Amino acid sequence: MYSQRIEVLLKSKDIKIGDRIELTKGKETYEGILMPRIELGDTSNIVIKLSNGYNIGVKFEKGISIRKTGSGKNLGNFPERKVKPNAALPTISILSTGGTIAGRVDYVTGAVSWHLSPEEIFFTVPELEKIINLKRSEKIFSVASENMTSKHWIKMAEEVAKELNSGVKGVVIMHGTDTMHFSSAALSFMLKNLNKPVVFTGAQRSTDRGSSDNVFNIICSSYLAGYSDIAEVGICMHGESSDTFSYFMRGTKVRKMHTSSRDAFKVINDLPIAKIWNNGKVEITNQNYKKRAEGEVKLDTSFEEKVALIKAYPGATTDMLNFLVDKGYKGIVIEATGLGHVPTGDINWIYDIKRSIDKGVAVVLAPQTLYGKLNPFVYEPARKLLQTGVIYAEDILPETAYVKLGWVLGHTKKLEKVKEMMLTNYAGEIVDRREVID
């Protein structure tokens, strides 16, 4: 609700939320759709969605004038679009899981929430008609990125495997961006014998904004899924801030590295697998990738949920580590400093790490710096730490190490075997040092 004065004025002019209005204040005139007030905003600010997609709030003051220029009854109604299959085009499936890419402005709060069917996306991106056929286009659930759990990863893996084994050329998964790299890592481990591309994509800017990146990302992802020979799980997002190319980035070596920019996703300790130009050309940028093959994708989704991710930092005691062990956690990833260090001075973690391992808990160190590889053989305290049985996760990203540890512990609780599996390269998560540009 707006302030009483505004509500009275709007009523007097028969203007409702969603109507098109023209507002004049001094020398400025704004034309657009009247939006509901933003929940935490000022009740005396009138919010208008301009034609460029941005919302603007105009303070209601003396001398302001408003007139209705159009009715809002069609707001938000996307007609369902049925497209005839074209035998010349590859067939893919698009699965939607939620996130900004599937979002439109929530007219209750004025913010973005999560409901838009893939048919609507298809309507929004008519270019897709000339690129791919859509075997299945379905919202398998609608969950904001930050609310994903391993249960969602398992459901995604199941649905993707079903599609791939039903004969499509590839699958695109629309996903919120915040934790997309956790999900891409999870599916990298859960889909065995992968023989086709599985392409995660999303949007950093909401679909109702002029600057939205959703159309470009969906088009590039569809080219990858339909045409490329890459049989890997990865993320396809903008390679730079403008719509020139996207990168396809291995699901285990990628991380969201910016809160808001369109090219927020970066490959860490590896190269992008491919560059996808806006004309659909897929240019391989890393020859070290898995190619399309025959056969069936197998599911391997066993997962142990009692895994945690914590950080080592100056002044950090072992309180959290001990708490997690006592609480029954089966695995703990510690973001270690530098080459793989934890406090071993006035505060000393070695004893409690040893205690955790003696109790059967897998303790893994991953690089807090993100870039580079751990090495326990340079400094003496790390050598001592290694003797406790802690697992130095090479150059595996902390987020990937967390997902992998849950997956490994879903298969075995024997620490010897956990170590062996953590240090086995299943999905490109460990890059041999010589291959890395550092």
Added chain:
Amino acid sequence: MYSQRIEVLLKSKDIKIGDRIELTKGKETYEGILMPRIELGDTSNIVIKLSNGYNIGVKFEKGISIRKTGSGKNLGNFPERKVKPNAALPTISILSTGGTIAGRVDYVTGAVSWHLSPEEIFFTVPELEKIINLKRSEKIFSVASENMTSKHWIKMAEEVAKELNSGVKGVVIMHGTDTMHFSSAALSFMLKNLNKPVVFTGAQRSTDRGSSDNVFNIICSSYLAGYSDIAEVGICMHGESSDTFSYFMRGTKVRKMHTSSRDAFKVINDLPIAKIWNNGKVEITNQNYKKRAEGEVKLDTSFEEKVALIKAYPGATTDMLNFLVDKGYKGIVIEATGLGHVPTGDINWIYDIKRSIDKGVAVVLAPQTLYGKLNPFVYEPARKLLQTGVIYAEDILPETAYVKLGWVLGHTKKLEKVKEMMLTNYAGEIVDRREVID
């Protein structure tokens, strides 16, 4: 100790650890200093320090021959060097706190430990004689980077203030690299009315190695401390992998971003303040910096230790948050996803964050992506989260937010005031969005 066979052979030839030897194995000949066995290494590997500074391990096998080529009695003896002050040069102080830069091979374990006085560094870097006078050159303590705590930050701040107020042009602090960015952030807040440069520096490669970066970093840091007009706390480390230039990076906007590379430190959400070329030229790269001034530096070192840094991620429950609150922690920084999100789905953090704040604990969100700025006004769950009283730390790095929260809570426990101080820009830790290249 080496294996018995090796020990017997060495004894028969009167070769002791530290002696210079020549070892021939097949067609290869190695010449260098006999090192003690590496603690976790193979007892049958003979370790030799080659003239390029690297250690090599040679497997002791049939057909190997060893001869002594020199005695090791002078190993590790640096003569103390006294240099006469040069009135034409600026006078600075160098304080050593430990770390790789102050390290040499530990002849007990074969790894790097931490003991080398600044006099020895001065001996190692004779170029310094022509650049600066040294008023004081002292090891104030010898602590590995990962073992620093707020007590060390306070001690550093005290010693630096003493030096600056005694008339030197600037201070260089030699520090381990792992947590150097935590220390530089701490001193940024603890030194008020700063009017001269405070330059942290370190080494990513140990000083006994040919590839060590210590000499270049010390020279660049000394130029900064002695000649620049920058009155800020910052880190001076390699700007690229070779010895062409270093960057001076604001203490609150910098992070170690690589486990091992020489240019591991990167400025996040800002620009480096200056580029220091290998000829000593200091080139300003960010006009937004504080200049030298008259006056006294004041200490403001109150610090609350009961602060923690945790992460939000898929599947993360509020167990850790609740544990920390119940354990009496006064402040918690959460590395939030994306624009500032935590789980609000099947697992929902909002209730427990509210509970923490109601109990008087300051809860701060910082960007897990590192790059970019938080924004609670884009997505509806974040708006609800904001209403709990949580503090959105703008573009403050998680590590800086952790240090700042401890410092703020050292001054007040009133949450209103904590919020006000956290969102006040004291030391360049908050960059206005318009200034950021993103």
